[in-house]
Amino acid sequence: xxxLEIRNLSVTFRTRGGLFKAVDGVDIVVEPNEVLAIxxxxxxxxxxxxxxxxxxxxxxxxxxxxxxxxxGQDLQTLKPAERRKIIGKDMSMIFQEPMxxxxxxxxxxxxxxxxxxxxxxxxxxxxxxxxxxxxDQVGITDPERRLAAFPxxxxxxMSQRVMIAMALSCRPKLLIADEPSTALxxxxxxxxxxxxxxxxxxxxxxxxxxxxDMGVVAETAERVIVQYAGRQVEQSxxxxxxxxxxxxxxxxxxxxxxxxxxxxxxxxxxxMVPGQFNRPAGCLFAPRCAHASAICHTTPPPKAGAxxxxxxxxxxLVNGMPVGKGAAA
Amino acid sequence: xxxxxxxxxxxxxxxxxxxxxxxxGMFSPYASVRALEGVSFSLEAGKTLAVxxxxxxxxxxxxxxxxxxETPSSGALIINGKDVVEADPATRERLRRExxxxxxxxxxxxxxxxxIGMALEEPLLVNTDMSARDREAAARAMMARVGLRxxxxxxxxxxxxxxxxxxxxxxxxLMLNPKLLVLDEPVSALDVSIRxxxxxxxxxLQEEFGLAYLFISHDLSVVKHISDDIMVIYLGHAVEIGSxxxxxxxxxxxxxxxxxxxxxxxxxxxKKERIILSGELPSPFEPPSGCPFHPRCAQAxxxxxxxxxxxxxxxxxxxxxxxV
Numbered sequence: 063x064x065x066l067e068i069r070n071l072s073v074t075f076r077t078r079g080g081l082f083k084a085v086d087g088v089d090i091v092v093e094p095n096e097v098l099a100i101x102x103x104x105x106x107x108x109x110x111x112x113x114x115x116x117x118x119x120x121x122x123x124x125x126x127x128x129x130x131x132x133x134g135q136d137l138q139t140l141k142p143a144e145r146r147k148i149i150g151k152d153m154s155m156i157f158q159e160p161m162x163x164x165x166x167x168x169x170x171x172x173x174x175x176x177x178x179x180x181x182x183x184x185x186x187x188x189x190x191x192x193x194x195x196x197x198d199q200v201g202i203t204d205p206e207r208r209l210a211a212f213p214x215x216x217x218x219x220m221s222q223r224v225m226i227a228m229a230l231s232c233r234p235k236l237l238i239a240d241e242p243s244t245a246l247x248x249x250x251x252x253x254x255x256x257x258x259x260x261x262x263x264x265x266x267x268x269x270x271x272x273x274x275d276m277g278v279v280a281e282t283a284e285r286v287i288v289q290y291a292g293r294q295v296e297q298s299x300x301x302x303x304x305x306x307x308x309x310x311x312x313x314x315x316x317x318x319x320x321x322x323x324x325x326x327x328x329x330x331x332x333x334m335v336p337g338q339f340n341r342p343a344g345c346l347f348a349p350r351c352a353h354a355s356a357i358c359h360t361t362p363p364p365k366a367g368a369x370x371x372x373x374x375x376x377x378x379l380v381n382g383m384p385v386g387k388g389a390a391a
Numbered sequence: 392x393x394x395x396x397x398x399x400x401x402x403x404x405x406x407x408x409x410x411x412x413x414x415x416g417m418f419s420p421y422a423s424v425r426a427l428e429g430v431s432f433s434l435e436a437g438k439t440l441a442v443x444x445x446x447x448x449x450x451x452x453x454x455x456x457x458x459x460x461e462t463p464s465s466g467a468l469i470i471n472g473k474d475v476v477e478a479d480p481a482t483r484e485r486l487r488r489e490x491x492x493x494x495x496x497x498x499x500x501x502x503x504x505x506x507i508g509m510a511l512e513e514p515l516l517v518n519t520d521m522s523a524r525d526r527e528a529a530a531r532a533m534m535a536r537v538g539l540r541x542x543x544x545x546x547x548x549x550x551x552x553x554x555x556x557x558x559x560x561x562x563x564x565l566m567l568n569p570k571l572l573v574l575d576e577p578v579s580a581l582d583v584s585i586r587x588x589x590x591x592x593x594x595x596l597q598e599e600f601g602l603a604y605l606f607i608s609h610d611l612s613v614v615k616h617i618s619d620d621i622m623v624i625y626l627g628h629a630v631e632i633g634s635x636x637x638x639x640x641x642x643x644x645x646x647x648x649x650x651x652x653x654x655x656x657x658x659x660x661x662k663k664e665r666i667i668l669s670g671e672l673p674s675p676f677e678p679p680s681g682c683p684f685h686p687r688c689a690q691a692x693x694x695x696x697x698x699x700x701x702x703x704x705x706x707x708x709x710x711x712x713x714x715v
Contacts, residue, residue: 103582217671247445248609249668252653256667274582277612277655301659318587319657320616326594328587328616334552335582 065236065268066092066115066153069129073107073114076122082338084110084123086292092236092268097259099271099283099300103315105335107292108272112238116155117145133235151181154229158241160221164213170197170224171209177231196227201257219250226257233265240272255282276319280304288312291335291346298371306381308366308373310351313382345375353377353384400433400469401489401570401603402457407431407466409452415676424675426452428627429466431702432620436570437597439604441618443611443650447672449627450607454573457605458492459483471570488518491564495576497556501548507534507559508544514566529566537562537592554585558592565596571603579610590617611654615639623647626672626683628699633708643710645688682713690714 073085085107092098102108114125115137130137132153137145157163165173174196175189184192190209197205200223213221222242229237239258243251259282262269271283279286279300286303288296288311296309307313314331316322323329333350342348348358355376363376370378377384409427414420427449434440444450455461456468459475468475470486478486494500501510511530515521521529531541537558548556557577564572574593578586590613596602608614614621621638623631623646631644642648645666652666670687673679679686685695694713702709 103584219671247672248611248653249445249649250671251655252667253669255655275655276583276657280657280659280661281655304657304659315583316657318584319612320587320590321612321657323616327591330587330591331584334554334585 063134064091064131065094065133066090066270067129067131068111068115068127071111071114071125071127071130073110073119074124074126076124077338079338084292085114088289088292088294090115090270090287092270094235094268095262095266097262097269097271097282097284098287099273099279099285100287100289101273101276101279102289103274103335105291105337106289108289109240111289112155112240112270112272116149116153116238117142118155147181150177151232152234153236153238154232154234155238155240156222156225156229156242158244160218160225160245161213163225164221166213168212169209170211170213170216174224174228174231177228181232192231193227196231197224199230199261200224200227201253202227218246219253222246222250222254223257226254226261230261230265234267236268236270237262238270238272241274242271243278244273244275251278258282276316277321288315291341293346293374294372295347295374296371303371308371308378308380309347309375310353310379310384311347312371312373313379314350314352347375353379399435401436401471402605403433403467403469404457405431405467405469407453407456407468408464409449409456409461410464422676425627425678426675427456430622430624430627430629431466432622432629432632434571434603434605434620436603437601438620439597439606439618441606441608441614441621442624443608443614443621444624445609445672447626447675448624450624451575452627453624454492454575454605454607457571458490458573459487460492488567489569490571490573491567491569492573492575493557493560493564493577496580497553497560498548498580500560501556503548506545506547507539507551510548510559511563511566514563518567533562533566537565537596538588552585553581554589557581557589561589561592561596565600568600569602571605573605573607575607576609577606578613579608586613593617611651612656623650626675626678628683628711629702629709630684630712631708631710632702633710637706637708641706643706643708643715644684644712645690645714646684682711 068090071085071088075082075084088111100108113119171193174193178184178189178192193209194205197208202208202223243254258269273279283300286298286300287294290311296312307316317329318331320328331350336342336346344360345358345363348354358376363374366373366378406429407427408429411424411426412421413424415422432440442450442453456463471489473482473486475486508530511533512526515526515529539558578589581589597604606618618635620634622629625646631647642651649666649668652664668687673686681697682695682700685691692714700711700713702711
């Protein structure tokens with residue numbers, strides 16, 4: 063059974079300018095002990111989908127879904143008190159900016175201990191033992207001394223390790239990492255990603271990695287979901303996705319990476335991601351797509367079959383070239 | 392590339408150093424931070440030198456020295472054959488026009504109360520005696536050149552996306568026809584598809600105007616694409632300087648190798664050297680003795696703790712390491 067199963071998730075924000083659909087009809091299935099990457103540019107709704115699962119969205123957001131199951135429990139019908147028993151315990155999350163995610167007024171030891179006290183009812187002595195164990199597990203040297211440290215005394219990499227220790231404190235079944243290494247230097251980024259993958263291996267938890275960095279995806283994820291302007295445009299195992307992307311957006315995104323460039327000029331995707339007020343009628347990517355035909359501009363495309371990476375496209379690509387409508391059905 | 396000056400070098404740095412005197416607490420004595428320590432390089436017209444390092448390595452300090460925002464503590468900075476430190480104020484002012492900078496954050500580097508037209512015309516207003524009509528014509532021509540539509544002239548920065556703002560920042564930097572552009576992480580705040588557009592624009596402008604770029608970045612995949620030569624710096628010290636081919640195909644310094652190994656590659660089947668550095672950048676207040684990299688280096692020997700290595704020519708590039 064899947065650990066997390068989300069079907070047809072939509073998130074709409076009530077903004078001053080009207081309704082804004084940040085996530086539109088997304089399916090996410092996470093199996094136990096796998097690494098799933100959700101990749102997309104800013105505004106693609108990749109974080110919002112996961113915040114909806116965590117129940118961390120503000121009151122202006124309306125969340126609808128056909129199914130939203132975590133470990134057999136329906137997250138939609140759960141009462142807030144019951145939901146709070148899951149959040150931070152079986153399902154936890156780390157964020158992009160470790161420096162601003164920690165509370166500056168409390169020591170590291172206290173902040174990690176909070177989850178242990180709330181969810182596991184540990185007493186002070188037990189909490190200290192477990193906190194030391196956690197700090198050691200995430201590779202913090204001299205954990206005894208760090209217990210009494212305040213967040214401002216830690217570097218970025220160190221703060222992110224503390225955040226990870228906090229998220230791991232109750233041995234979660236699912237860890238959601240929202241751009242965990244983006245704010246860090248490359249050598250520290252490599253340390254943190256290495257740590258997350260080895261922790262996943264040791265503890266058997268599932269890891270959802272939200273990122274915009276295709277390099278990070280290639281090196282850590284087993285499966286990838288590509289999002290564009292709130293829609294899921296492609297999903298597939300990592301190796302086939304990089305070898306033969308089926309959606310024109312994925313194809314363009316990969317081609318625009320300097321490391322995959324074959325000439326001195328990079329292939330680009332013209333234009334910009336559509337905003338709240340200029341959403342196209344048909345396929346959201348049509349105005350920027352090199353292969354768009356008349357139907358793309360008028361009618362939203364269907365999902366292609368699993369062999370085509372479930373590409374949301376009228377004419378999914380094979381080896382960079384579009385195939386007929388028949389193959390898409 | 393080496394430290395011997397070439398006749399056509401636009402920019403040449405010789406043993407460039409910069410220290411900051413800071414107070415670490417209300418009752419603590421003043422301490423000095425060596426942000427940059429004896430860095431030498433030269434840069435020719437039409438070429439790109441990439442400066443690669445992590446935060447705290449001194450790469451932005453180098454950018455501030457080259458743009459004359461700050462003066463070097465010691466060493467020489469020679470622009471167009473003139474030493475900046477010894478030059479008289481009038482010459483310095485003239486040299487300043489030759490060098491412009493584009494900052495990382497396009498959201499913070501534009502004045503929100505200035506229209507795009509005003510932002511582009513300001514350098515001309517300050518530095519030239521062009522008429523208002525000529526200034527507007529120059530601004531509009533530059534907007535067309537960097538791919539901004541003419542109707543943007545009267546709009547304000549908040550009306551633009553990150554990629555467009557970075558185009559505006561680049562256009563503003565080019566208004567005085569500089570010879571050298573310092574690009575301080577120009578694309579790291581941008582999304583992948585927009586990043587490619589800006590990188591292409593930078594390449595086109597370089598070819599058209601024969602610009603020299605000092606490209607400051609931590610992203611090795613971008614650096615590999617755009618640069619001719621690369622300088623890797625660590626804690627204010629240049630540890631390896633060489634051509635792009637030398638650095639990427641056969642890196643010598645253990646830190647360069649670790650940086651390359653740590654950079655994620657968008658190819659799931661890719662096999663590469665696996666080096667995960669332990670620890671973090673040491674505090675610049677208490678730099679390590681000897682080689683600045685030795686506490687994190689897997690290959691360090693006894694000599695590394697005592698003597699600081701100097702840049703030497705090895706395998707077709709300069710590298711500062713006792714072991715390689």
